[in-house]
Amino acid sequence: MKSYLASLRRSSDVSWIKACRLPPAAIPLGSLSLPALYEFKAPYDRLVKAITSALIAGLLALIAGFSYLALSEREIAGFIALAIVIVITIPTLIIPYLYSPRAFGITVKGILVRRPLKSFLIPYEDIISVRRVSWTWKGIRLFASGGLYGYFGLFQISGLGRAWMYVTxxxxxxxxxxxxxxxxxxxxxxPQLFMEKLKSMGVTVEGL
Known part of the structure; x- marks a missing residue:
């Protein structure tokens, strides 16, 4: 059991912990209230739904399994193991959600990436261009979530280099x-309407 808990701890020490930080050029909103002129939701695609549902179900099943063992054996070691599993799995489910993208807004000052915690702004004055891109599997996660509530954090992407993704x-x-x-x-x-609204704000948009 100790070796299993150790492996669980290592697997839960994932890069989404560092993915929660703000990108280096972003402006944190903090307590500043900046209303969006236009707001667009961040819907999950089928793969994100599948990964998120499977991970949530798997981790909850893990807690249920350890709970059953602890209550059946009624030994202190079983309850300690259950406590460790809960301490590891609950943050794994909650913390990534708090830093995942929930919506994208167009404000008078920049593009808003809205998250339950630490929303941030990409100022227009810093933007060179905006354009459509296609998904590729030719890349690696550096400090990022790879499907749980979306793909967000720092990635190394073939043909693009390093990019901060906030994709659902x-x-x-x-x-x-x-x-x-x-x-x-x-x-x-x-995305098409988003680019049109950005263009009306004076942002250079390619493909329109």
Whole structure:
């Protein structure tokens, strides 16, 4: 059991912990209330739904299994093991959600990436261009979530280099390139309309 718990602890020490941080060129909103002129949801595609549902079900089943063993054996070791499993699995489910993209907004100052915690702004003055991009599996996660509540954090992507992704739907991706060299990929519910609204704000949009 000790070896199993150790492996569970290692598997839960995933890179989404570092993915929760803000991108280096982003402006944190903090307590600042910045209403969006236009807001677009961040819907899950089928793969994100499947990964998220499977992980949630699997981790809850793990807790249920250890609970059954602890109550059946009624030994202190079983209850300690259950406590360790709960301490590891519950944050694994909750913390990534708090930092996952829930919506994308167009404000008077920039593009808003809305998250339950630590929403941030990509200022217009820093944006070079915005364009559609296609999903590729030719890349690696550096500090990122790879499907649980979406793909968000820092990725190394073939042909693009390093990019901060905030994607919940792989068919709706937009690449934002900035003067500081930081790249973002987001997935608003209607990327075409999103680009049109950005263009009306004076942002350079390719493909329109």
């Amino acid at each position: 739907n792989r068919d709706k991706m937009l690449l934002i390139e900035t003067k500081r060299g930081v790249k973002y990929i987001i997935s608003p519910s209607d």
